[in-house]
Amino acid sequence: MNTADTATFSAVHSEAMELMQQRRSMRAFLDRPVPQPLLEQLLTTARQAPSGGNLQPGHFWAVQGELRQQLTAALLADFHGQAPECEDYAYFPRPMPMQLRKRQVASAQALYGALGVARDDREGRDAQFARNYRFFDAPVALVVSIDSRFGPGGYMDLGMALYGLQLAAAAQGLASCAIGALASYPETVRSVLGLGAEHHIVCGLALGWADAAAPVNETRTTRAPLGEWFQILG
Ligand SMILES: Cc1cc2nc3c(=O)[nH]c(=O)nc-3n(C[C@H](O)[C@H](O)[C@H](O)COP(=O)(O)O)c2cc1C
Numbered sequence: 091m092n093t094a095d096t097a098t099f100s101a102v103h104s105e106a107m108e109l110m111q112q113r114r115s116m117r118a119f120l121d122r123p124v125p126q127p128l129l130e131q132l133l134t135t136a137r138q139a140p141s142g143g144n145l146q147p148g149h150f151w152a153v154q155g156e157l158r159q160q161l162t163a164a165l166l167a168d169f170h171g172q173a174p175e176c177e178d179y180a181y182f183p184r185p186m187p188m189q190l191r192k193r194q195v196a197s198a199q200a201l202y203g204a205l206g207v208a209r210d211d212r213e214g215r216d217a218q219f220a221r222n223y224r225f226f227d228a229p230v231a232l233v234v235s236i237d238s239r240f241g242p243g244g245y246m247d248l249g250m251a252l253y254g255l256q257l258a259a260a261a262q263g264l265a266s267c268a269i270g271a272l273a274s275y276p277e278t279v280r281s282v283l284g285l286g287a288e289h290h291i292v293c294g295l296a297l298g299w300a301d302a303a304a305p306v307n308e309t310r311t312t313r314a315p316l317g318e319w320f321q322i323l324g
Contacts, residue, residue: 109260114311116265117201117221117296118304119228124264124297129230132262132297136255141247147240148248148292150255151233151283158231161282165223168275175274178238178290179245189318197311204309218306222271228296233272233279235289248292259297265307269294 099107133150141147153161167173183190199209207214225231236248256266272279272294279291300307 109257113256113260114265114307114309115267116300117226117267117306117309118301119226119265119296119298120301122229122299124230124299128262129297132255132258132264135258136251139247139250139254141250142243145244145247146251147236147244148251149235149289150295151235151285153231153233153283157282158225161231161233161279162224164278164282165272165275166220168278169220169223173275173278176276177273178276179273179292181270181273193314200311201306201309204305204307206305219271222269222294225269225294225296226267228267228298230295230297232295232297233283234292234295235285236292238288238290240290245292252293252295255295255297263299264297265300266295266297269296 129152137146182194186194202209202211202215202218205214205218207218221227234248234252236244252268256268259266270293273291276291279285280287280289
């Protein structure tokens with residue numbers, strides 16, 4: 091590879107590059123509804139994501155009204171009642187290797203630092219964690235599921251669509267945050283939403299206009315340097 095060729099980005103679609111560089115997870119939203127046609131446009135755009143065999147795995151459920159309140163109440167009951175967590179799929183390595191643990195700790199520090207919640211403030215941390223189950227009070231609460239017969243490849247494809255949705259939202263001035271915490275209690279999600287066991291619960295997604303005044307939205311994460319995860323072989 092000739093690095094001189096790639097030292098600068100071409101001006102073509104430079105806005106797309108900026109969007110990818112500037113997108114951040116937002117965890118507080120304005121009380122401003124997202125029109126359904128806009129939501130549908132974002133989802134349709136996200137579905138342009140590539141997928142193996144063009145199978146387009148995954149299903150997005152917008153949960154609203156009374157049902158959303160029931161879902162939040164049930165998930166909070168699980169969380170506060172310390173119900174056993176039993177995800178439909180494995181996510182984090184167990185035990186967590188030290189290098190990854192450092193990244194996890196740094197992102198938690200960024201979040202709780204923005205909120206002014208101290209490391210040993212268990213109550214403060216739990217209060218923020220509980221907000222996951224309220225979809226951070228975003229106007230749009232999405233539950234993302236996948237056909238239980240898919241393996242890791244299907245999750246990979248769905249992840250691309252999820253990122254597509256976050257980028258499409260950002261392109262329209264909206265903000266979002268994926269909510270893996272939702273996957274801790276899949277039976278509860280299925281039972282409240284009336285879904286069968288064939289729907290594996292992947293995550294949630296909060297979507298809306300960011301509340302720029304909320305301290306939590308000051309959270310800034312970093313990325314591991316290129317040399318830590320990219321090598322040229324041969
Ligand atoms: C699949 C997935 C699940 C996530 N789950 C949560 C979550 O449960 N709660 C939360 O506050 N953030 C969650 N996040 C957001 C990550 O913490 C965030 O993307 C990461 O720290 C990098 O920060 P950034 O998105 O602002 O660049 C999740 C992100 C992804 C992609």
